[in-house]
Amino acid sequence: MTADLRKRKKDTELKNAAHQETVDKEKVKKEKSYFCLKCFRWTMILALLMVTVIGVRLYRDNELVKRQEAALRTLGIEGLLLFSSLDADHDMYISPEEFRPIAEKFTGITPAFDYEEEDSLDPNGETLTVTARLQPMLMETMTKSKDGFLGITNSALSGLRNWTTPAVPNTVFFARQFKAFLPPKNKVDLGDTWWIIPSELNIFTGYLPNNRLYPPPPKGKEVLIHKLLSMFHPRPFVKTRFAPQGSVACIRAVSNFYYDIAFRIHAEFQLNEPPNFPFWFSPGQFTGHIVLSKDTSHVRYFKLFVPNNRTLNVDMEWLYGASESSNMEVDIGYLPQMELESLGPSIPSVIYDESGNVIDSQNSDGEPLEFVFEEITWESEISWEEAVKKLEVTMYPFKKVSYFPFTEAFDRAYVEKKLVHSVLLWGALDDQSC
Structure with missing residues (x-):
């Protein structure tokens, strides 16, 4: 009897276990079905979103192509070039800001932009005069674009041929404008x-478009660099369109009391205007140094120049059409002189005597008062060559x-018992080995 009860109990437990196993399997099956259904729903939603995004993009691209074709029929190729050069965001619409270069050209009036850097300038602060010197590029140094070679047209090189003097020979700056050169607190x-102007180019942005004729409005520290370079053109x-940029x-x-700051600038100029196609003039580099007080109230010296110690120091590229895909010609040449230099230290705009009264800036003979400046004793310094090398490595990490x-x-390889690796550095316009 007891054995019979035990057998029945065991059978019941087995049945219950089998039932529970069946229930668990059904539960797992339902959970898998629910999970698969959920995954399917999310997959369909993502697929629908992708299709929608692609569809919207194709629609926008198609509409943009239609607007471009309509603009070409309406404006012609020269007119479309001018329109595209103003259309900075390439949306086929010209905003008031984008129209600014044309307004300035026809009215002759340049609006005063409310830049943050300009707001803090003291009208009674010190000023200095900067002069520009330019010797035009030697046309005979162009390697393949000399007169009559490869059918080079006069219109293509008109901007280059006509650029023989600085646009603005002399400009007066406030000393505090040069605070753009001050180092950050951790440098x-x-x-x-x-970086005064950091590079914005990377593997995703690639390079900036070629079919532009007017530069975008400068911002932040770009304002001073733009104003300085505008003295040339x-x-x-x-x-620049290509790296290294900034x-x-x-x-x-x-x-x-003072810093002597070395700098290197990579910038370029657009020499042509409509109806001519873009002509890019890209010096190998601008370099120089500035001696200024740590509070930027006084600038002792400033110089910026294109190095001319090599046989070639400028790159040129110009388009033969209005679009980015138009044929392009490339050449290099030699620029003898392109420099900016302060004519002297910055001096006060308003002069006060010991009692705080404003006095005349001229003596009794009508000559400007002469200022005597103390000699600067540098507490620590590195050589100009070492500073130039630091800047170069920052621009070219390799x-x-x-x-x-x-x-x-x-000779160096023989001494160090190493092999020679020869590299042609076209960007640096030089042939060097390491």
């Missing part, structure tokens, strides 16, 4: 570089590897 060591682009600086020397002229590389 006060000698040779420690920082009215259409400077403070950001402006970089470092402290070369420091005293109790130059952390030492490079030597071709003829010197073999």
